[in-house]
Amino acid sequence: MKNRIKALAFLVLIASVTALEARTITGSVKSDKGTAIAGATVTITNADGYSESVYTDASGNFRLQSVIEGRATMRARAYGFADAVANAAPAVHFRMQHHASEALYSQDLPASAHVVTLQWDDEKMQKDFVSQCQFCHQIGNATTRRARDEDTWESVITRMQGYGSVLTWENERVFRKVLASSFREEPVKTVLTPDVSPQLSKASVREWSFGDGSSYVHDIELGRDGLIYGVDMGSDRLWILNPKTNQIDFKQMPPNDLPLGGLFSGGVAPLGTFAAYHGPHSIVEGPDGKMYMTCSLSAEICIYDPSTEQFEFLPTGGDTIYPHTLRFDKKGILWFTFALSNQIGRLDPQTKEMKIIDLPSNGFWRWLSDAMLPTILKVSSWFGKRDLYITLSHHKTSGEGHNVLNLPYGIDIDPVDGSIWYSKLYAGIIGRVDADTLAVEEFESARRGPRRLRFDQKGVLWIPSFEEGYLMTFNTKERKFEKEYRLPTLAPDQYETPYALNVHPKTGEIWITANLSDRWFRFDPQSESFVSYPSPTRVAFMRDFIFLPDGQACTSNSNLPAASIEGGRPKIVCIDAGVDQGIPAGIQAGK
Secondary structure (H helix, E strand, O other): OOOHHHHHHHHHHHHHHHOOOOEEEEEEEEEHHHHHHOOOEEEEEOOOOEEEEEOOOOEEEEEEEEEOOOEEEEEEEEEEEEEEEEOOOOEEEEEEEOOOOOOOOHHHHOHOOOOOOOOOOOOHHHHHHHHHHHOOOOOOOOOOOOOOOOHHHHHHHHHHHHHHHOOOHHHHHHHHHHHHHHHOOOOOOOOOOOOOOOOHHHEEEEEEEEEOOOOEEEEEEHHHHHHHEEEOOOEEEEEEEEOOOOOEEEEEEOOOOOOOOOHHOOOOHHHHOOOOOOEEEEEEOOOOOOEEEEOEEEEOEEEEOOOOOOOEOOOOOOOOEEEEEEEEEOOOEEEEEEEOOOOEEEEEEEOOEEEEEEEOOOOOOHHHHHHHHHHHHHHHOOOOOOOOHHHHHOOOOOOOOHHHHOEEEEEEOOOOOOEEEEEOHHHHHEEEOOOOOOOOOEEOOOOEEEEEEEOOOOOOOEEEEOOEEEEEEEEEEOOOEEEEEEEOOOOOOOOOOOOOOEEEOOOOOEEEEEEOOOOOEEEOOOOOOEEEOOOOOOOOEOOEHHHEOOOEEEEEEEOOHHHOOOOOOOOEEEOOOOOOOOOOEEEEEEE
């Protein structure tokens, strides 16, 4: 016992030595005419790519508590102005210049301002485009809005189908025509009207850059050891961040004699990965302190034990394809979705017993996908990396496109009765699995594209509509959708593509990823109002939110490819709202 006490005291001493101390930087941000700029983002960055940001108040003033030591650069950023840069000092006062030309103004606009310049004659085609071409990255950022002719766009679209876009021949024809005729690098003149809530100046953001342009860090999770774990789907790595010391490292998964690409070895770059055998996608900590991951390419539940630093791999078996999102229930049972085989998995970590629940197919073409996709992937692997599964699939010959798939996606556990709820992204359905009987019920979504859903502590199910830009609620007792709120946009003609959300365990507020306008949202269910937080980094495509013990909301910026993110690398991002309860000010949500 004495040795344990001494060891604990030693660890506390080490933590006190290695934890970083903060310095205070104050200043102001004004325009070239001397007018205070409210809501400007002020960022300090060191040579390692670690940064801290705050927002200016109504008077244009800021106060930044930074742990960065030594030389560092500072930047002020605001809509309509060129970035202002300075060396870090105890007091920094920025004067920002208005953009000198329409072209420079347009270049700094977020993707949401550019993607709406695409000219669509067919509403269905536009819906298909949002579903398939904005699935895992922005359209309209500097990389994706470059002027290209139809032939070049055709090659891009072909490559994207190898990554996972499910298009008809008509989709291909219309998409390349619209993209070539609309993205001509002509200045966009839209006027942005950002929300600058009084709450904004209380917030602070930390960002950790790591990996490289090919890294594909999907989800993150907080361990009981205080470390943040991130799964790199592109390189089979588990990144480990200490947010107190800013140290980051990774553990490499062994290939285990798998072919490159796992079950998708017939793909040139399946799901946008080039060096993955397992493809870890989502991660959650188990009751035993281990990290449980869905390894999507290899159809496994991969387990990492921080105490031994060893991996364990559990094949999901049968014809299961692409395990996606996973959650533990209160009994310690792990539940997870299979995106491409239309199933739910159940794992007892103690006995290693695995059960697979087949979900309703919802129509002939989706049934055919459920029946044939395992065979298609296997046959494709016989002929090398040629993306043959695209040719063998019936999504083109049927003319159904992505509607041949259900795509079970998000999953969460009802805190009231312990039932399991999931979303089907392509089918536009949410469903329920009884934890005891495994009986299944399904319900049509009120809005298209229900993606990663979550319960609040009262048992209300919150759902983001990815394809329509809405936040929805579902009453699980009465089995009906109740409320919906349109996410605020920077201009009336713009839209958002919310990928995921999570409910803050202390405040009950909903944190939502926007993913087109380089912002996040915090929604207060009591006042039904949003507060928006501009991302300090351009090209922000965020995944699942997690929460730290002090209330910070954290996520990963994993636009695919990461090379398109400002700075060229993925990031782990944590935002401190700076308030304990409620949101007294913000945009009133549209219903």
